[in-house]
Amino acid sequence: MAPKRGSIRKPSFDDSDDGSGMTLLHEHVQDSLTTRRRGLRASSLPLKFFLGVVALICSVSVVYTAAGVRRLSSVATADYGDCGPNETVEEAREKGCLFDPMSWIWVRPECYDAELVAEFMNRTDFSWHTEPKLKPETKLGIDVVLRGDHPVLFTQKDYHNVHCFVRLLPALHVLAT
Structure with a gap:
């Protein structure tokens, strides 16, 4: 039986073409994929x-x-340079480094801010001690502190706040200029 004009012919198993190239909507698969x-x-x-x-x-x-x-x-x-791999007092002094009591480290002379250290030390009343109890008999003179002979010293708690503020001053100075 011949298909009517305008109607879509359904594929059948009897056709010579197996219909593998057609979709359910009777479009050619190869054309649409390409x-x-x-x-x-x-x-x-x-x-x-x-x-x-x-x-x-x-x-x-x-x-x-x-x-x-x-x-x-x-x-x-x-x-x-550096002030020695172990940063001992002897190594630091041999390399020409200076003790910075603000940072509590040995620094190269070009990094040492003598004015800032002097201002800090003159404006504060901190006492430095060899023991955490801060007893009068453990107090050291400022000259001993500035020499950097002691890797660990003890002082009042307020030192921390002043230390942080003074360490920020160079950064603020750079930002202001």
Whole structure:
């Protein structure tokens, strides 16, 4: 029986064509897949390009940052040196370092702020002791403190607040200029 005009013929098992190239809506599978693939390829090209550029930028950023960090660490060591790997009093003095009672560390002369240390020491009434109880018999003179002979000394709790404030002063000075 011949199909009526305008009607869709249903595939049957008797046909020579097995219908594997047709969808349920009787579209040719190969044609629609080819069209979709072309559309996907065309639309993914800008995305692939964008992702490639982002990957390149990230790679360059990582390499640039790593090189910068390495350069900074080598410059800091070369320009300022150190005060000894163990930072003992003897090593520090041999290398020309000065004791900074504000940071409680040995620093290179170019890093030592004598005016700031003098202002701090003249404006405070802190006493320095060899024992945490702060007894009068354990008190040391300011000259002994400034020599840096003692790796650990004890003082009033308020020292911490003043110490933090005075350590911020150089940063504030840099920001103000």
